[in-house]
Amino acid sequence: MTPANCPRCGGRLARDNHSGRCAHCQAAERDRLTAPPAVPPPFWDHQPVRAALARRHLGHLIRAYRHHPYHGRLPLTQSVVAGWLGITQAQLSRIENGPAPIHLDRLTHWATLLRIPEKLLWFRLLRKGADPAPVGWASSAPHSPDEKPGTLDASPYGEVVTTNRRQFTTLAALVGLGSSDQLDLLTRSVDATPAIGMDHVRLARSVVDDFRRADAVIGANGLREVAIHVHARLSELAAKARYSRDVGEALQSALADLAIETAWLAIDSEHRATARPYLNEAITRARIADDPHVEVRALTQLSLLLRPVQPIESLHCAEAALRNSAGWATPRLRTLLHLRRAHTLAELGDASAHERAMAKARHELERGPHEDDEGFVHFVNEQEVQGIRGLSYLDLDKPDRAAEAFRSVAEHPSPQHRRNQVYYAVHLTEATRRQGDINEAARMALDVLPAVRRLNSQRVTKHLGQIRSDLGRLRQPTAPVREFTQAYDERIAP
Template sequence: MDANRPVRYCRCGTRLARDNRVGQCAPCQTKAREFVTRPPELPGDFWDTDQFRDAFAAQHIGRVSRAYRKHPQHIAVYGKDGVPQSVVAGWLGLTQAQISRIESGAAVRHLDSLTHWARTLQIPEHLLWFRLPAESPSNDDARTADATRAAVPQQATPSPFLLQAPSFGLPLGDSNGYVSAMQSFRAADRQVGGCHLYATVLQYLQAEVAPCMFGVDHSSDGRLAFTAAAALTEMAGWMAHDAGRDQAAEQHFARSLDLGKLGNDRQLGMHILASMSHLAHYQGKPAAAIQYARRGSEALTHGPRLPELEARLLAMQARGYAALRRPAKCTQLLIEAERVLEAEPAEKRSPWISHFDEGSLANEAARCLRQLGDLGQAERQAERVIELRPGDRTRSRAFGQLILATVLIAQGRPDEACAVAQEVLDATQQLGSYLVVQQLLDLKRSLEPHRGTRVVAEFLSCLDEALRHRVWLYQWLAQDGRSDGTALGERR
């Protein structure tokens, strides 16, 4: 039967092996992987087009970007739209929306920004309308490395998750393979946290998913690659958030939303909007968080009903109204989310989105009620989270316990809060979660006024020791220009 199969060729003309599921030869796969992270090397005559001449004459880097993306050479390889804006955004450390605004808006005048674009896209200097600053040797990299080493205890053993890519042995371009990888990452993340896994997910995206995204048509297989990339990029956003890197998380979420539009999963886009809403809450932007969640809820009305996704979006809106001190609206949305969650789904839940169950809703309700000052109900909801989260759900169980501890302190029960928090310390010794460490620091500040009691004093001593052992997490802070322990508590 194999002898009757038609011979297949890569776009470059190389005959493909019969077991090649990607549709690209090995050299082209390598180029595709590199293409996601940095621009390709280009011949000198690449810049010799009328579109480039007009863009340079207009002194508009956005028009240069558009001419670059839609260059005939790129259209021949990547299709009629050329290089996607989301890919250029990745090269420059921006979002797709920012690229779109720069391409269609007023000309950028800031020299640092223009220099960054010119060097990233490797624009020949003689074509530019501005002078590139001289590149002089510096010790910045050495200082950064020294700061990172100083932030990490010398006796600490590097996590194996950061040293190697996952060896799942998964076939490229295969739906079951992508979903299996997603489930494996998700299961590990629940136990060890995003700090340990973030780099590994990025490596998997580059090595396993990226080669399938480019050089293929928008058939079902092509859309599958973009769907997998969107889902895994959204997961990378959560892991970046859990590692305290919210700017990176915001960029991941924005890019995953763009990638999802090229995929074939209706639910995934609304799931990503819920994630963007969560991050906006954490950044202290309740109005933006409500808007993201509303967008998701409105999109849900145009297809079959999925109660758990609908409930999650309602809960995100409720958190926004709690932050805005609108208890009636918040309570109404939480009650509606509880009712919706009991409904039967009209379609199967997508494998690309995470569960939102009773425990998830209880966690969101506890956050809202604590913020609104309804400590009795907040305590009951936090206890519900702990009841529904088994020991292997280390991080989410810890979040419920820490909410309960803060409620107990507010109720004048600091000794009980210390007992709950001690359970968190014992269970999260191997958990790489900046968010948990941050909440422990918040808890420490709340307990300080009660240090006069023996139980609290003894626990604070244990907490200080535990936080010193987890200082390796500060390496993320060093990269963002914050290397002192107090910085952990500044973001809320």
Template sequence: MAPWQARHCACGTRLARDNQGELCAACLRERPASAVSAPPDVPAEFWQADRMYEALQAWHMGQVFYAYRTHPWHGRPLSQETLAGWLGLTQAQLSRIENARTPPQDLGKLMSWAHGLRIPGGLLWFRLRRGPLPVQRTVERPDPPARKVLLDMIAPGGDWLPLSDDAPQHGVTGFDGMSLRATGEHLLRTFLHLDDELGGDSLYVPLTRYVARMAVSVKANPRAGLAAYGQLNQMVGWLALDANKHAHAKRYFATAVEVGHEVGDPGLVTSALGYMSLQETYRGRSQPALSLAQMAFAVTTDRLTPLARTAMGARLARAHAALGDDTCLRVLDALQAGFSQAGSDEEPSYFSYIDAVEVAAQQGACYLDLGMADEAITAVSEALALLGTQAPHRARDRVHYLSRLAKCHLLGGEVERACQVGHDALALSRTIGSARITERLSELDSALTPYGRLPYVQEFKELFRLVTAHTGV
């Protein structure tokens, strides 16, 4: 092998070994961008700049384009014409993408642009490629046009379930006299009820272990219970979300989406996407939440039941509300109209939580995010009243709604009333295990900080400290 010989730029700077070009980085930045036919190689720290990081977190390629063009590394901002030329676009097309309120969702284009700019795959919100699924396809049907877009946008990186380091070697069988499918459906109903009473913290591990073993059985024989397996994955995803295990929740929801497509269940697809939208709302990621809710509505709507449409309306309304967009109010009107049709179709078990209580509670959450204190108090109070008469066993929901009502009173300037309601929520929270609800109570505690000199605020904060001392909050 010939020895490496040092090379130098025209300015005299010694070129790095991995620099295959004729110019050093400084001269490359000074060179007119229009003279370069392709994007330059940028250092790894280029993608960690604040504006670029925020653009990638927003899941909006137009914002990524703008952050790329205006990055300080270039020395001076690149023109839209230059970047458009590198990506095979016109200046007008690039301008529309940068300024679009709704981010582009065509996976082929997203992948092409990401490759063109050499964006590291680990920073993207979609996957550049995906391996085979762990279950066999049992029904041959054309893939819906949006299917790959949905899957790749919601499942960036990582392997499919099971998640445990020690994957089980043995599957499961149905309960006495029951098929695996019937067993899965029975477990779904059981855990839905237990979740209402206990919260997700204590339920997550046992159901996770069962689903991991069920995956072995379903892989060997998909017809034995693939649909139930998908529904249980969604249930585990919800329990993980309630326990604030967000990475795991996302992967379980993604599996539910894929299984929904495999078995031809658009309700499961849209439901899991809706949960993922809600997860992003809880995490304060409003734009991804909106994108996922819009994707859920992109599923074949003429095959969705009234409760499915109601659930997706709630997810979409919450995403708009988190953005401060009064489009939320129109969505809420449509949601209420859709819910009025409930009972006209047979509904799957995984939508059994959609009832008048849930509708009122979601309306209250939206009004709260929009700053409409009076309307929020009315809606959340209605949800609590309905809960007391129709579903008194749902302890976790009662704590959740009480903490939300306290925030509504605080928004309306009723600090003492907020503390009184918050006190009730804290007292009841001892009976459940839900990291998500503890987090909501923590938000109330923080919101009360400016009023810390008031005696009833001090009393609430002391009780909060005592109740949550064992959780590490």
């Protein structure tokens, strides 16, 4: 049916009007192929626009802008809006559907072109001659008189990090990087050519330990940007410093460890594209330092990262880690590597090879802990074996067996590994939904919702969001489904 009124001016539309705009408004916007229209203030109160603003994702905001009813019955095409922004239609599609843009000059240019009210933005518009403020850290409040604006450092991997000492010091204290030596190392200027000794290497290693401890408490969402900053500063220091050969090898190992930890935080906060360059760097540094232990850690993490998108390469990484660690790997490390293989083989649909790999993992686990176990395998226990078994059965489309494995995790919890416990609880919900018990799945999802919210892991939140999306597509949602979807939308959805 033709709407009764023009969405732009509110005037009555003729019965034979198929454009969704009155003649006056069509004439007023004939130039919209070359420039965005001037929109009224209520335009920005449209629910999809407000949701995109809350997500702090300019690509999502542009998509909501294009589909706004103000523009008529049909949305603006990507080609038209791309022309305004000075990019191609394919580029705009990637911006709308990919990770949030982070380059402040582009954000400023596009926000200005679309005339987005500055008070609604999550970043400060970059003024000519002004220092840029870091995207995601900025607020609408002005700097205090005694605080200099932050500056942007471009990490080699496309991230934006801040060198504002006050901002970083506050966040570092939350993480646990509170010692004066650490803060001096991470915030001082490195314009000169400093001399580095083993004390600096020990500080670098202690920073990695601080991140690992903080990750269990704060979660990856709150740590990723700090880790990126620390990595950039220490890498810059190492590139400019003078040191002995022994110090150099130890420093390369420490920086490789930091790169692995930064990659993990990127994975868990669902910035997966950011993670791979850090792992590639870690492998390179480990080889320079002739440190096979660090190289195996990097390959193990790379196998995890690649499994959903490049399962063959993921399998090769796990097998390379097994070869490189032959002769010194502890049973728990071998358990982890066989679990990586098993999950990837399930992703590839090879059920028999998956079962063989799982049997090897269980055999190694039964050999027990070892005094040489490294910290990064601390989570490898019965809970992890059952959890990977459940994930693999989901990949093999065997939800009944997956649910059985996830229930075993729930029945034998590992309190010191809360994130994994919640992660597998969410997947138990998914297995239950795929078994066909929609109401029970909704009740389970509602029960786990508070724990997911507290966890601060975007990786876990994303999985619960997929369940909400699947349940939300039901044509006739039941009362438990409505209760869960409403609670999710109120507590988690932006």
